[in-house]
Amino acid sequence: MRRAIRGVSEFPLVPRAPHRENLSLHVVGLALLFLVPGMLIATLVEWGSASSDGEWPLLLAALITASVGVILFRGFRPPDDVRPSDVFPVVVWTWLWCSVLGALPYVLDADFFGWSQWDSALFESISGFTASGSTVLVDIDAHGRGMLLWRQFTQWYGGMGMVVLAVSVLPLLGVGGQELMRAETPGPDSDRLAPRISGTAKRLWLVYGGLTVAIAVALFAVPGVSLYDAVAHALTVAGTGGFSPYGGSIGHFESLGAELVMAAGMIAGAMSFSLHYRALRGDWRAYRRASDQMLFLKILASATAVITLLLWLRQGASFGLSLRDAFFNVVTLATSGGFHNIRPGGLGDFAAWTPPAQVVLGVLMLIGGGAGSTSGGMKVFRAQISAAHALRTVRLARRPRSVVPVKLGGSVIPESVVGRVLAFGTLYIMSFGVGTLIVASLGADPVTAVSGVISALSNMGPALGEAGPSSNFTVFARPARLVLAGLMIVGRLEITAVFLGAAMIVRHLLRHR
């Protein structure tokens, strides 16, 4: 239809459309517009709290974001047909623009970071949007409630993804929309929940919003949790982010009830949202059919058991306390949440746990949650496919001419998917190796560097060693922090999208110089 009109428009009597064709900037504009309500809500909260005056930076940031968003959205129109390869620059640009403009409140407020610490502001913003939860903010409790709420909001937006949010209202046709979502959503393929791709995106965001409200209500029911606390934490629990408006994270409440609610919320956030949607429609067996989601629950259970035993027998803590802290920290690390429950008399500081328990935690960080969830890491299905492939190669070594398919939950995985997973593994190890070398040569000790890079790549939050939960990422040198922030985006967009998007952007810039 559009194409036909464009054909006509080459006839001189019909005027050309006034604006230029650029899918990336069109989507970026829309995504930025979606950030504005979050900033405005944070402004209102800041206005309401007497202790601080961060409302003007927030309001100014909201105005700038809104105007940039309108200019880009109205100034550029999407092309008539979107090719699969067009989507990677879109995703990369959206994440860069959102991270930069999302850092505006932090730099505009001189009490928060100010312009002199622009890199810290950018780190905090990227750590927010990628739902990592690593922080370089010192003395968190001293800052205004509104500014801290915006920090929570960034994780909520980034959890499900700004591109998915934009797609939910864009009338994109053809394979483009589907590919666009696939580039941002963790997992092999995004499930089709509705005939239109925007319908699928809308349903995913509705389920996500519903989960957030449910967590907020459940948290509010816990004694000692205020409405602000409940909302602020629900925003980051659903996105398995890890930011908390308190320096003490969940340990601030010293409440088993709050820990259990948050753990349940994080587990829900680390499972496929399209399965949640199907379950809400009455198909509860959908979970059963997804073998990676069931395996994820089994991993949680067995890791909890192992760590409980290690803490109980090796560190001499009581069984009940071991179980409580093992469970909460296994959940928060496996779902890549990254909250911590350090409190007096507890075992929350996992960087001080016995080394074998820390190795288990490191493996949990690497594996991450289920496909189609808001969690980070390499995802359980990739671990499954990799393991199946490794076992297959052992069989191939014995019987070199046999043909062995890789199976997952009874169904055969196509070789193209297996290849993509294996390439992902190589790229992951390469990013990990290069990142660790850079961070270590900038002065971090090996355990801190290795765990910091794993934490950034799997969007976890705290690391081990010096950057453990009782500390923060200010232990890294300032250039190292920017490297880690870059790795967070690489991890959030699951590597492929970043590599391809960056390559295509560079090629495009070179061609149109």
Next chain:
Amino acid sequence: MTATSSSTGFELAGWSGWSWGAQAVVVALIATGGMAGTAGGGFQMRRAIAAARYAYRELVTELHPHTVHVVKIGRRSVAERPLALLNGYQILFAVAVLAGVFGLSLAGMDLWGGASASISALATMGPAPGADLGALGGGEQVVLAVLMVLGRLALFPLVVVARGAVTGTRRLLLVERTNDRRAHS
């Protein structure tokens, strides 16, 4: 450095005085190791190059789904079968390192020493930065010894043995040789 990446294991100056970055580079070199077909241990250069090329191929395929792209080392193309074996080897290598670190830390080593020692043992290197190998207990020695044998025999044979196929080993060594030959033809 030469001693490290060729997995000779001659101890030069003590590593403990080096900066963290230099120690990390040493461990990365140990992990990559020497060339194929030589006495160097580790993951080996040829495997690392092939794995990187394979990943690049998959990236290109993501952009152009119908492309046919042959992985090459130097000017020789690598057949698909050895590539598949290679990726499996990579996964087993990573799992072995993780299992080694877990075992060593269970026996009482700290994390960095455990990681560096298990990579070093898998690569049949010997000394490892950050780990005092002279002061090991019995548990650590057993774990490291198992890793060294794993690394020397290139993982596959031992995994096959572990799956209860003692007779497979002889055939397997033949298979690896044919695969290598196929890779070069």
